[in-house]
Amino acid sequence: xxxxxxxxxxxxxxxxxxxxxxxxxxxxxxxxxxxxxxxxxxxxxxxxxxxxxxxxxxxxxxxxxxxxxxxxxxxxxxxxxxxxxxxxxxxxxxxxxxxxxxxxxxxxxxxxxxxxxxxxxxxxxxxxxxxxxxxxxxxxxxxxxxxxxxxxxxxxxxxxxxxxxxxxxxxxxxxxxxxxxxxxxxxxxxxxxxxxxxxxxxxxxxxxxxxxxxxxxxxxxxxxxxxxxxxxxxxxxxxxxxxxxxxxxxxxxx
Amino acid sequence: xxxxxxxxxxxxxxxxxxxxxxxxxxxxxxxxxxxxxxxxxxxxxxxxxxxxxxxxxxxxxxxxxxxxxxxxxxxxxxxxxxxxxxxxxxxxxxxxxxxxxxxxxxxxxxxxxxxxxxxxxxxxxxxxxxxxxxxxxxxxxxxxxxxxxxxxxxxxxxxxxxxxxxxxxxxxxxxxxxxxxxxxxxxxxxxxxxxxxxxxxxxxxxxxxxxxxxxxxxxxxxxxxxxxxxxxxxxxxxxxxxxxxxxxxxxxxxxxxxxxxxxxxxxxxxxxxxxxxxxxx
Amino acid sequence: xxxxxxxxxxxxxxxxxxxxxxxxxxxxxxxxxxxxxxxxxxxxxxxxxxxxxxxxxxxxxxxxxxxxxxxxxxxxxxxxxxxxxxxxxxxxxxxxxxxxxxxxxxxxxxxxxxxxxxxxxxxxxxxxxxxxxxxxxxxxxxxxxxxxxxxxxxxxxxxxxxxxxxxxxxxxxxxxxxxxxxxxxxxxxxxxxxxxxxxxxxxxxxxxxxxxxxxxxxxxxxxxxxxxxxxxxxxxxxxxxxxxxxxxxxxxxxxxxxxxxxxxxxxxxxxxxxxxxxxxxxxxxxxxxxxxxxxx
Numbered sequence: 001x002x003x004x005x006x007x008x009x010x011x012x013x014x015x016x017x018x019x020x021x022x023x024x025x026x027x028x029x030x031x032x033x034x035x036x037x038x039x040x041x042x043x044x045x046x047x048x049x050x051x052x053x054x055x056x057x058x059x060x061x062x063x064x065x066x067x068x069x070x071x072x073x074x075x076x077x078x079x080x081x082x083x084x085x086x087x088x089x090x091x092x093x094x095x096x097x098x099x100x101x102x103x104x105x106x107x108x109x110x111x112x113x114x115x116x117x118x119x120x121x122x123x124x125x126x127x128x129x130x131x132x133x134x135x136x137x138x139x140x141x142x143x144x145x146x147x148x149x150x151x152x153x154x155x156x157x158x159x160x161x162x163x164x165x166x167x168x169x170x171x172x173x174x175x176x177x178x179x180x181x182x183x184x185x186x187x188x189x190x191x192x193x194x195x196x197x198x199x200x201x202x203x204x205x206x207x208x209x210x211x212x213x214x215x216x217x218x219x220x221x222x223x224x225x226x227x228x229x230x231x232x233x234x235x236x237x238x239x240x241x242x243x244x245x246x247x248x249x250x251x252x253x254x
Numbered sequence: 255x256x257x258x259x260x261x262x263x264x265x266x267x268x269x270x271x272x273x274x275x276x277x278x279x280x281x282x283x284x285x286x287x288x289x290x291x292x293x294x295x296x297x298x299x300x301x302x303x304x305x306x307x308x309x310x311x312x313x314x315x316x317x318x319x320x321x322x323x324x325x326x327x328x329x330x331x332x333x334x335x336x337x338x339x340x341x342x343x344x345x346x347x348x349x350x351x352x353x354x355x356x357x358x359x360x361x362x363x364x365x366x367x368x369x370x371x372x373x374x375x376x377x378x379x380x381x382x383x384x385x386x387x388x389x390x391x392x393x394x395x396x397x398x399x400x401x402x403x404x405x406x407x408x409x410x411x412x413x414x415x416x417x418x419x420x421x422x423x424x425x426x427x428x429x430x431x432x433x434x435x436x437x438x439x440x441x442x443x444x445x446x447x448x449x450x451x452x453x454x455x456x457x458x459x460x461x462x463x464x465x466x467x468x469x470x471x472x473x474x475x476x477x478x479x480x481x482x483x484x485x486x487x488x489x490x491x492x493x494x495x496x497x498x499x500x501x502x503x504x505x506x507x508x509x510x511x512x513x514x515x516x517x518x519x520x521x522x523x524x525x526x527x528x529x530x531x532x533x534x535x
Numbered sequence: 536x537x538x539x540x541x542x543x544x545x546x547x548x549x550x551x552x553x554x555x556x557x558x559x560x561x562x563x564x565x566x567x568x569x570x571x572x573x574x575x576x577x578x579x580x581x582x583x584x585x586x587x588x589x590x591x592x593x594x595x596x597x598x599x600x601x602x603x604x605x606x607x608x609x610x611x612x613x614x615x616x617x618x619x620x621x622x623x624x625x626x627x628x629x630x631x632x633x634x635x636x637x638x639x640x641x642x643x644x645x646x647x648x649x650x651x652x653x654x655x656x657x658x659x660x661x662x663x664x665x666x667x668x669x670x671x672x673x674x675x676x677x678x679x680x681x682x683x684x685x686x687x688x689x690x691x692x693x694x695x696x697x698x699x700x701x702x703x704x705x706x707x708x709x710x711x712x713x714x715x716x717x718x719x720x721x722x723x724x725x726x727x728x729x730x731x732x733x734x735x736x737x738x739x740x741x742x743x744x745x746x747x748x749x750x751x752x753x754x755x756x757x758x759x760x761x762x763x764x765x766x767x768x769x770x771x772x773x774x775x776x777x778x779x780x781x782x783x784x785x786x787x788x789x790x791x792x793x794x795x796x797x798x799x800x801x802x803x804x805x806x807x808x809x810x811x812x813x814x815x816x817x818x819x820x821x822x823x824x825x826x827x828x829x830x831x
Contacts, residue, residue, distance in 0.1 A: 101435075167425065268624060269629070339549055359813075372562070429546060457648075487651075512649075
């Protein structure tokens, strides 16, 4: 990994309005073209960490951030940063699929249209390419004008993935994307991740240790706001260095 | 007395009480329908009045009420919906926001006749619009604001937060989110609120007493600076101040006003149920 | 970027409209004060507290009007508070679903009936009944006004109280039933007490509505500005503050003393309803909820 990291977190601490400390002194580098997994027990700060990367935490008033969050070497929280452009570069898929109350096609063109893309041909191109990348094109290409809510849960989630891809981002963040899905849909999503990492930086909060072990190139264990250990996927799950990591990975607590 | 028996009696009592509320209204409306139906004809609605309002039709009053309702809508809907958007989508929990909400509650509580005085003082006299459709509409509009604001805000808040988060995560600004996702989804609820608010404005008499209403004006208004007849005021005058007014015509006028107002109720109810059926969330 | 300029402008516009609301309220107060304030310079306060309201002879005693409003409102409260509460309880807790679906729109219909229509029917149908069966000379009495007003206030009371009852968590009822209480007992010992602050608010708003009503009262109370001092007065005509303004404003010369006094009466009304609504809103805010349906 001689290349530069996509994201760098430099001594990042994050406190909520009511004084609760969500993250404590995190130093982390996330590299492009690989899957970085951030895992750990519930309430440990993983989702908070993820949302720092595209400033979705801005929606919560009264937060306090220390340290720096860098994207391609530039501080994401610097004054004057266009947060909307940032969110187009760094897309996010949430745990519960939320199709917008529109047709499938409109769901996909929503982001690009907001960004100012009007050209019909270009939009059609984006719709097809993003659906293909999310492994959904074959299933919906004939019904693009139907309401997105009519899709099954697994399809909806892949639609949400396609939605972020339609903006041609640089990084894709996924927050427990398969938590509500059946094993087949889960497998499809995990397979897509392998394709995705070839073009994007992928950061995922898995919903189980097993999923973490399946997909991770680089794994980060976060416990109660603290970065306990990180390392290459195979090594971290088979031979963790920290006792706490080992306890969590082997299921002694969770 | 056993507990079960007491319960049955209790429930029956509640039912009777409710009937005491419901039945007189049914009777009232029924009575007006029965007494007034004989006066209703196409001519009654679209013809001009004759013989000092004792015969002929109600057309100027109908037109006047329609114009006032439209005028109210023109002023109250944009402002009301904008305030609702502010409260639902932009406002933080600051002192200013609380004062605004307090002001809305108070505007809702001001008696309609006090609105009439206010309209007289500000629009008719101070701004020199004179007694006019303009003054009347503006007065009614301010009176209708609280209803529109509160129902519109409820409708906006009912839209799931997840849509907003998704829109923002796709790079949307707050306004883009409101305009493209939240507002379209809230529109039926907003519309219902607007219709109910306008319904009330159409039926009000006190605010228009000093600001626009005229009784003996058997011609149609030509501009917004004209006075006009209006159905509620018309009913009031013909039932209290015109000697030898045929009772049939009084009931007929009451019926026309009732139908005008209640049909808006029906439209609102239809809008609301279609909204529920077509919702995609 | 052009986009963000547009966005900023829109946001600024939306924020401004919020302040407009405060402005309107302030304007109402200002104009009432502007036109009514002169009263307090030209008429000694003692005169305003007289018992004769006879403007033609410069008697501006407000007491008969204030008492008239109070009396009619009190009567309306006696009619509408129990009826309203019991009906709300019935609709929210007892009625089967299909009955609920019929009754709720019905209450909305009642809310939509214009006050002039209620006044009209009160005048032509209710007053004769009161005249016949209660012996009042014309049937245009405080009682007639109370009855009509009571019905006008009912939709407000019913819908706000119903919301309050709906908001009581199901777990309260379930817990009581699990302890062996009947539905009736649960209702009166658990549910209604739990909703009491919302119910209180409903009642305050109903009363506020009643005090401010104009047309219905004007058409059935006979409009004689006498002092209603005994219970018997319910069967006598009476004059409210609202009816006074509505009836006399049309015949008054602008700028005359009478004109100013009528605005002063409006000012009094403004404050009375302001206080009632502030107290009602404060009760709701204390619970942390928004005002929801209480404005519609």
